[in-house]
Amino acid sequence: MSKGNVIVVNHPMVQHKLTILRDKKTGSKEFRELVKEIGMFMVYETTRDLPMQEIEIDTPICKTKSKVLAGKKLGVVPILRAGLGMMEGVLQLIPAAKVGHVGLYRDPKTLKPVEYYCKLPQDVEERELLLVDPMLATGGSASAAIELLKQKGAKSIKLVCIVGCPEGIEEVHKYHPEIDIYLASIDEKLNDHGYIVPGLGDAGDRIFGTK
Ligand code: PRP
Ligand code: URA
Numbered sequence: 170m171s172k173g174n175v176i177v178v179n180h181p182m183v184q185h186k187l188t189i190l191r192d193k194k195t196g197s198k199e200f201r202e203l204v205k206e207i208g209m210f211m212v213y214e215t216t217r218d219l220p221m222q223e224i225e226i227d228t229p230i231c232k233t234k235s236k237v238l239a240g241k242k243l244g245v246v247p248i249l250r251a252g253l254g255m256m257e258g259v260l261q262l263i264p265a266a267k268v269g270h271v272g273l274y275r276d277p278k279t280l281k282p283v284e285y286y287c288k289l290p291q292d293v294e295e296r297e298l299l300l301v302d303p304m305l306a307t308g309g310s311a312s313a314a315i316e317l318l319k320q321k322g323a324k325s326i327k328l329v330c331i332v333g334c335p336e337g338i339e340e341v342h343k344y345h346p347e348i349d350i351y352l353a354s355i356d357e358k359l360n361d362h363g364y365i366v367p368g369l370g371d372a373g374d375r376i377f378g379t380k
Contacts, residue, residue, distance in 0.1 A: 173348040175338055176214060177355060183210045187331065187353050191369045197378035201254055204303055204331070204376060207353060208258025211329050215299055215351050216243075216263070244296035248273055248314050249286060251372040255301040255329065267296065271314045275307075280363040282313040287321070294322035303372040305333035305352065306365050308340025315345045331372075332356055334365050 189195055190203045220239040225232060246269040247256040260266060272286025290296060298318060305311055311328055318326055326348060328341060333352040336359050341348060356365045364370070374380035 171347055173342060173346060173350060175355070176349065176351045178211055178214050178351060178353050180210060180214075183207055183353050186210075190331070191367065193370065195375075197375060200375045204251075204254035204372070205258040205261070207331055208255030208301060208329075209262055210258075211255070211331075211351055211353070212259050212262045212299070215327050215329055215349075242292065242296040243267075244269055244290055244293065244298045246271055246289070246298050246300045246314070246318065248300065248302040248310055251304065251376055252300075252302040254372075254376045255303060255331070259299060259301060259329075266299075267292075269293065269298070269318075271300075271317055273310045273313060275310060275363070280307050280309060282310040284313065284317065287317055289318070289321050289323075293318070294324055296323075297325040297327070298323050299327050299329050301329045303331040303376075304365060304368075305330040305337035305341070305350070306359060307363055308337035311337065312341050312344050315341070315348060319345075327351065332365055332368055334359055337365075 186203045186207050220241055221236045222239040223234045224237055225234050243263055243266040245256050245259045245266045247253045249272040267290035269289035273282045273284055276283055328348055329351045331353045334356045358366050360366050
């Protein structure tokens, strides 16, 4: 089994938007827009290796050969709730992607993920899946979601988050060493409440304005 990579998307546009996202003065409307936009930028990175094929077309000037996507089946799976924000950005770039949903919340006391929903495309085993969630904290939610996807037959999964930390990366690779993890930042650490430091606070609450 190949070892999964950790890819930090250092693009200036992503890093600029991430700084605004982290700022506690940023309100829900702007926060939501930024999560969507960063989700869209991250997709450029995650789809770099998609297969292409050459077709012949007519430009207004002449015939030419040019490349198109070779039609690999894609899927996006947001981890509810906060992953929904990134999903919108992914779909903007890949409108044909099928969408699955995994519902998990972190028990506030144990910090362990609790599953409450799972609905995936029927042909999940044929699709390259982008599992999206803005936060990779203890890694419990991402790891449980990957396990669930594998149990349902998924063969190809990339984990796409915005802010992570060493603890979360280690946890995911402990149970799923082959998974590539894409992040906009690897922050310093977790605090005693399982929040990423410096992080951006509670992503779900900030997206949906629930606190
Ligand atoms: C947040 C976040 C991740 C999880 C990360 O969701 O969106 O899913 O925590 O933490 P972990 O890596 O320690 O598991 P939360 O459980 O707060 O649910 P929500 O999206 O419904 O707010
Ligand atoms: N979930 C969040 O939304 N933020 C964190 O910092 C950790 C978990």
